[in-house]
Amino acid sequence: MKIRFMVSVFFVLLLSNAFSAPSDAEDHRGNPQDIFRPPQRIVSLVPAVTEELFLLGMGDSIVGVTVYCQRPPEAQVKEKVGTVIDANVEKIIELSPDLVIASPLSGRRQTRKLQRLAINVEVFDEAVDFKGLCENFLRLSRLVKKEEEGRKVIREAKRDLKSISESLGASSSPRVFVQIGANPLFTAKGESFINDLVERARGINIAKDATNGIFSREEVIERNPDIILIATMGIIAEKEKEVWLRYQEINAVNKGRIFTIDSNRVCSPTPVSFVDTVKELVELFHGEQ
Amino acid sequence: MESSRGNIGWVFLLMAILLAVMLFSLAVGAVEIPIRRIFYLLTENCESPERAILLKVRLPRIFLGLGVGGGLAISGVILQGMLRNPLVEPYTLGISGGAALGVCLNIVLGGSAILGSLSTPLSGFLGALGVIFFVYTISSSRGGMRLSRLLLIGVMVSFMASSLIMLVMALSETRDLHGIIFWIMGSLEEPNPWLIKTALFVSVFGAVISFIYSADLNALSLGEEEAFHLGVRVERMKRIIFVIASVVTGCCVAVSGVIGFIGLVVPHLMRLLVGGDHRILVVASFISGAAFLILCDTVARIIIAPMELPVGVITGLVGGVLFIYALSRKDYSF
Amino acid sequence: MIKLENLFCGYGKKTVLKGLNLEVRTGGFAALIGPNGSGKTTLVRTMSGLLTPQKGKVIFDGKDVNKMPHKELAKKIAVMTQAQTLTAPFCVEEFVLLGRIPYWGRFQVVEDKKDIELVERVLSRTGISHLRQRPLKELSGGERQLANLARALAQEPDLLLLDEPTAHLDIGHQVQIMDLVRDLNDKGLTIVAVLHDLNLASLYCQKLILLSDGKIQKVGSATDVLEQEVINKVYGTSITIRQDPVTSLPFVFPVH
Numbered sequence: 001m002k003i004r005f006m007v008s009v010f011f012v013l014l015l016s017n018a019f020s021a022p023s024d025a026e027d028h029r030g031n032p033q034d035i036f037r038p039p040q041r042i043v044s045l046v047p048a049v050t051e052e053l054f055l056l057g058m059g060d061s062i063v064g065v066t067v068y069c070q071r072p073p074e075a076q077v078k079e080k081v082g083t084v085i086d087a088n089v090e091k092i093i094e095l096s097p098d099l100v101i102a103s104p105l106s107g108r109r110q111t112r113k114l115q116r117l118a119i120n121v122e123v124f125d126e127a128v129d130f131k132g133l134c135e136n137f138l139r140l141s142r143l144v145k146k147e148e149e150g151r152k153v154i155r156e157a158k159r160d161l162k163s164i165s166e167s168l169g170a171s172s173s174p175r176v177f178v179q180i181g182a183n184p185l186f187t188a189k190g191e192s193f194i195n196d197l198v199e200r201a202r203g204i205n206i207a208k209d210a211t212n213g214i215f216s217r218e219e220v221i222e223r224n225p226d227i228i229l230i231a232t233m234g235i236i237a238e239k240e241k242e243v244w245l246r247y248q249e250i251n252a253v254n255k256g257r258i259f260t261i262d263s264n265r266v267c268s269p270t271p272v273s274f275v276d277t278v279k280e281l282v283e284l285f286h287g288e289q
Numbered sequence: 290m291e292s293s294r295g296n297i298g299w300v301f302l303l304m305a306i307l308l309a310v311m312l313f314s315l316a317v318g319a320v321e322i323p324i325r326r327i328f329y330l331l332t333e334n335c336e337s338p339e340r341a342i343l344l345k346v347r348l349p350r351i352f353l354g355l356g357v358g359g360g361l362a363i364s365g366v367i368l369q370g371m372l373r374n375p376l377v378e379p380y381t382l383g384i385s386g387g388a389a390l391g392v393c394l395n396i397v398l399g400g401s402a403i404l405g406s407l408s409t410p411l412s413g414f415l416g417a418l419g420v421i422f423f424v425y426t427i428s429s430s431r432g433g434m435r436l437s438r439l440l441l442i443g444v445m446v447s448f449m450a451s452s453l454i455m456l457v458m459a460l461s462e463t464r465d466l467h468g469i470i471f472w473i474m475g476s477l478e479e480p481n482p483w484l485i486k487t488a489l490f491v492s493v494f495g496a497v498i499s500f501i502y503s504a505d506l507n508a509l510s511l512g513e514e515e516a517f518h519l520g521v522r523v524e525r526m527k528r529i530i531f532v533i534a535s536v537v538t539g540c541c542v543a544v545s546g547v548i549g550f551i552g553l554v555v556p557h558l559m560r561l562l563v564g565g566d567h568r569i570l571v572v573a574s575f576i577s578g579a580a581f582l583i584l585c586d587t588v589a590r591i592i593i594a595p596m597e598l599p600v601g602v603i604t605g606l607v608g609g610v611l612f613i614y615a616l617s618r619k620d621y622s623f
Numbered sequence: 624m625i626k627l628e629n630l631f632c633g634y635g636k637k638t639v640l641k642g643l644n645l646e647v648r649t650g651g652f653a654a655l656i657g658p659n660g661s662g663k664t665t666l667v668r669t670m671s672g673l674l675t676p677q678k679g680k681v682i683f684d685g686k687d688v689n690k691m692p693h694k695e696l697a698k699k700i701a702v703m704t705q706a707q708t709l710t711a712p713f714c715v716e717e718f719v720l721l722g723r724i725p726y727w728g729r730f731q732v733v734e735d736k737k738d739i740e741l742v743e744r745v746l747s748r749t750g751i752s753h754l755r756q757r758p759l760k761e762l763s764g765g766e767r768q769l770a771n772l773a774r775a776l777a778q779e780p781d782l783l784l785l786d787e788p789t790a791h792l793d794i795g796h797q798v799q800i801m802d803l804v805r806d807l808n809d810k811g812l813t814i815v816a817v818l819h820d821l822n823l824a825s826l827y828c829q830k831l832i833l834l835s836d837g838k839i840q841k842v843g844s845a846t847d848v849l850e851q852e853v854i855n856k857v858y859g860t861s862i863t864i865r866q867d868p869v870t871s872l873p874f875v876f877p878v879h
Contacts, residue, residue, distance in 0.1 A: 067596065081595050085467070088595035089346050089478070093338045094320040105467055112406055112480035117341055214459065504724050504732045510711045511721070515704065517673050519778070520697030520725035565712025568732050 038145035039099035045087050045106045046124065048268040050075050052137055055153060055270060056146040063095045071264075089113050099143065129196040130161070130274060137271050157271040161200060164278060168202045174285050176203040177225035177252070180213070180232070180263070182240050187215040194231070194266060197274070201281035203227065221247055227285065228252040231263045259284050296563045300572055307580040314351050314587040315343060319594035353477045353485045354583035357541040358551055360492025362578020363499050364534040364541075365552030366559070366570055370506045371530045372436050378553035379538035382443035383420045386450025388542040389473055391416020393457045396468045409472065410484055410543040417539030420446055425531065433524040434531070436513075474599040475546035477586045488544040495537035496575045502529065503567035510565065548601050550608035551578050557615050581608075624649040624813050625670060625782060630679035632669045638677060639665040641837040647815055647830070649781075652808040654824035655817045656848075657834035658858050663817045666834065667784050670815065671702045683782070697725035701780035703771050705787050715762070715770050716755040719745060722777025745776040749803065765796030772803065783807070785816035789823060801827050821875045825849055826867075833857060849873040 043064035044050040050069040053062055059074055064081040079095065082088040084103070087110050092100060100121045102111045114121050122143060127133045134154045141150025176198050178188045188194035190208040198205045206223040207215050228244055230237045237260040247253050261280070265273050316324055322339050330340045364379040380386070394400075395412035404411060424446055428439040454473075458466055479485055499506075505526050508516040513523050538552070555578040556570070563569045585603040592598060626646045633639040639662045647653050655663045668674045670681055672688040681688045688696060701722070711718065722745075723738040734742075746752045749769045754762065762770060768788060775783060788804065789797040797820070805827050808814050818824040824831055825845035833840040833848050835857045841848045851864045854875065867874045 083596055085471070086597055088319045088597060090342050091319045091595040093342050093346065096338050107471060107476075107478070108406075108468065109476060109478040109480055113346070113478065116480050117345055212460065212462065500732065501730055504721075504727060507713070507717075508721055508724050510713075514668075514673060517693070518671060518697060518700075518702040518704075519721060520694040522693050560712060564714070564717075566717055 039097075039143070041095065041097045041099070042144070043081055043092050043095060043097040043100045044069065045081070045084060045100065045102045046268075047071070047084065047264070048270055049101050049124065049140060050078075051273070052140055052270045053144065055272060056141055056144060056149050058144050058146065061144070063097060064092060086110070092119070093117065101140070101143075127193050128191045129193045130200065130271075133193065133269065133274060134158075134271055154271055157275045160275045161278065164275075164282060165200070165202075168282065168286065171202065171286050173202050173204050174226040175206050175223070175251075176227045176229060176285070177206050177220055177223070178229045178231060179240060180267070182232075182236065182243075184214045185217055185220070186213045189213060193269075197266065197277055197281060198229075200278050201285050203281065203285050217247075221250055224249070224251055226251045226255070226257060228258045229281075229284075230258065230260045231266045232260070296566070296569045296573075299563045300569060300576065303573055303576045303580065307576050307583075310580045310584045310587075311351050311355075314354075314583050315347050317587060317591050318342070318347060319590065349479065349482060349485050350477045350586060351583055352489055353479055353545060354586050355579040356485070356489035356492045357477065357545045357548065358555075358582025359575040359579040360488070360495060360537040360541045361548070361552040361582075362555040362559075362574040363492070363496050363571055364538045365578075366556040366567070366574045367499050367502075367506060367530050368534045368552075369556050370510050370567055370570075371527060372440060373510060373512070374440065375557065376553075377440065378550075379534060380447070380547070380549065380552065381440065382535070383424055383446030383450060384417045384535055384538045385542050385547045386447040386454075387420025387423075388413040388417040388539060389547060390450045390453050390457075391419070392472050393454050393461075393469050396465050396472075397457055397461045406481060407484075413472075413543030414539050417535065417542060420450065421531075421535040421539065434527045436527070439531075472546045475548040475601045477545055477582075477600060479544055484544050488540050491540040492537050492575075495533050496571065498529070498533050499571045500568070502526065503571050506530070506567040506571075507565075510567070548582070548604055550601075550604045550612075551582055554608035554612045554615075555581055558611060561615055561618065624651070624684060625815070626682040627670075628680045628682065630669065630681065631677045632665060632674055632679075633677060634665075634674075639837050640669065640676075642679070643837075643839055645832065645839065645842070647813060649813055650808070650811055651830060652805065652814045652828050653816070653830040653832055654828035655815065655832050655834060656819075656821060656824050657840075661834040661857075662837040663834055664786055665837075667702065667786050667815070667817060671700055671784055672696050694725045697778060699780055700782045700784060701775035701778040702784045703775045703786065703788060705790055711759060714756050714758050715751060715773075716742065716746070718759055718770055719773045719777050722774040725778060741777055741779070745773040748776065749773040750799075765792050765799070768792060768796065768800060769803075772800065776807070780812070782813045782815070785814065787817050787819060789818070789820060797823065821849060821854070825872045825874065826870065845872050849875060 038061070040061055041063045042053065042058065042061050044053060044062060045066055047066065047069045050062065050065050051071050053059060054072050054074065062075070062078055065075055065078045066082060066084050066087070067080050068084050069075045069078070081091040081095070085105050086107055089110050092114060098120060100114055100119055102121055102123045104123065104125060106123070111121050111123060124136055124139070127136055137154060138147070138150050141147050178194050178198060180186050180188060180194065187207040187210060188205065189210040189212065190205070195205045195208060206225050228250070230240050232240065241258050241260070244250070244253050244258055252258055265277050269277060316322070316327055320339070320342055322330070322343065326339070327343065330337070330343055361379055365377070368377045368379060368382070369375060391412040391414070392409055395408050400408040400412055424439065424442050427442050428435055458469060505516070505521045508519040508521045509523070509526065517523050556574050559570055559573045559577060563573045582600070582604065585607060586600045589598040589600045589603045624647055627643045630640055630643040631638055643666070655666060657663055665674065669676060670688070672681070672691065675689050683691070683699065719742050720734055720738065723734060723741065726738070746755060749772055751766060751769050751773060754766060754770070759767065759770065772788070785804065788800050792800065801823055804814060804816065816828070829844065830842065831845055831848040832842050833853070840857055841853060849864055851862065854864070855861055861878055863876050863878050864873050865876065866872070
């Protein structure tokens, strides 16, 4: 039980690695002589940041990524320095980077060690909504001296979201339950940006009031969602779908509206992929009407 | 005596193995540095990423492995000797559970905002001390410390602590969980040199005290009554052993998290190798505990590089296999 | 040498020994006899200072044993307990060496030359020099008891307390141990032994102390103590007593 609990928690942690505004001002320090020069050797310990760096046209400056950095395909050929949660300090030192981008998930021991060795480490906090995602993106673009490009990407993303919202008009909002982990049943609470995704696609997250991610199945039946979204991949998603099929009382089950979505895209987005996901959700929520 | 002299040979051999393991650990890692270059880097004073890797990444890990491995091993030896029970290890008395609970609470309550990076080891140590004090008080009665009770209470406290940890985890934020899980898994990666020095100092100090009491431990391994008849102040001795084992284990756990199996397996293997004389057993266990942990950590570092396995995975697997091997030897009894 | 003054002793609230008065003189060889549960082992534990009396005192050479420092006590009084439970992972030599611990300073952990010589001497005295490298747990019951005796002798005690030294031993080893003990007694060592075998007690000891229900029933020579009526009453059985034709000491036979 204990092991299973830990493992599932772990999975959720892996999934929810997106980041927002910096936690404190200290993180903004940098070397004065580097103020006008963009970093040349970047190590990214965050898959979303890797993707964003490519969006900003900084792909060539990346010298190290995690094994989870699969998008865009160009990222796959970069040198691997460990996982999101466990970076290899030696490997990073060897690459002599001028900027390391980490998340709260990156081992604290490792990031502190790098800082002790006078390596510039920027830690990005977890995002809870699109706004935070944009702030995080803007901060990144400033760090790599690409503020203009960054603003442009965000402008376009915001414009797209607006037109989606307008296109939806006055259509009704389905009640949605998003499952991001099984055993225990894990969901996205109000302060998470899966919640933001659902709301922007004109859905109602039935678990919005949950205080933490663990949610009981009884509660799901009681709240009776119109749609169940399973944000996991492959066999686990299929298994979970079978579990839900036992509860025909739930509207979503009854009408066959259980969908699976790519957990990577949902849980570690860039502003661009966020918009794409919203579009996908709109299709699922309002497509057939 | 002849037999003792033969066993001192073992101590020298283990010492040589420890040195070899330390060198090996220095030489291998995710980044390849040829041996010849290592000597150059160590002797010449030049700035290079490789030198930083050697001196500031690998060397501190080796020293922490020395302290933690040695400390856990001697704690195991003296506790097993005192309780005359082969299943005892430093964590049996609930020390790790207490430390883990302390760290959990610290992470969840945001203690690092006040104390910075020192808050984790500090809260771990306080948690360990809390449990030690609790277990000690409950298992002591007017007649002195009752060892069978000590053991049972320790086991119960461990269970209670792990339940409380699960409670804290269930109620906490996902981002805090990450810190908790990682701390529980244990690691020798410690950025703060002061903590490494402290852990090393405490465990060497513990080893010296254990060595001073090793003759009394020999007497105690005949039983409390026999030890009394040999002039050992049994109650005082039990208290000292308990406190040393607890403080050393508490320090190790606070700095490196929960690294299992060393305190159980190393003392057993050493008993097989050098016999039951604590005067040699304590020294041999310290050395081989250190060598064992450094080796396991090295394996954990390189086996799937650039990723790293939790060192507890290796100590558990290797330790378990060795332990079963030791127990399956016909001539072995505690 | 050792004197009990109105001694009450027991475990917790339970009182086992109820008002004993007794003296064993230097050079004496006394046997403690009595049925199971009569308090023999408790008496040995009290005499050795392990148990604190509830009332009364144990006086050794004019000093209260419960007030003597542990190490000093261990240099004067050695106790040989029932050895079949000994499973410590030592070889004979290491085990016997433990008897030297009372003589070591706080920071001494290694034996000196005198210790080695003494261990050598007691090993040959007990006739187990050839077993020195053997692990304790590989020894037979008799050999183990000899090792146990050697360890007690390594303490160089003035008083040796023996708790059933011949239990579980064959007749050969019983005699070997008892001969050895008498030999030590002849050289001046004071001995108090718990004995179950009344005939061994009769044969070897100058003084028999018969305990029953925590009280001394009778003290004296074998001829005085081993009386048919007394033994029958204390042990709740029926025996007859004859005189050994060679030694003219009393001998106990069960009858039915």
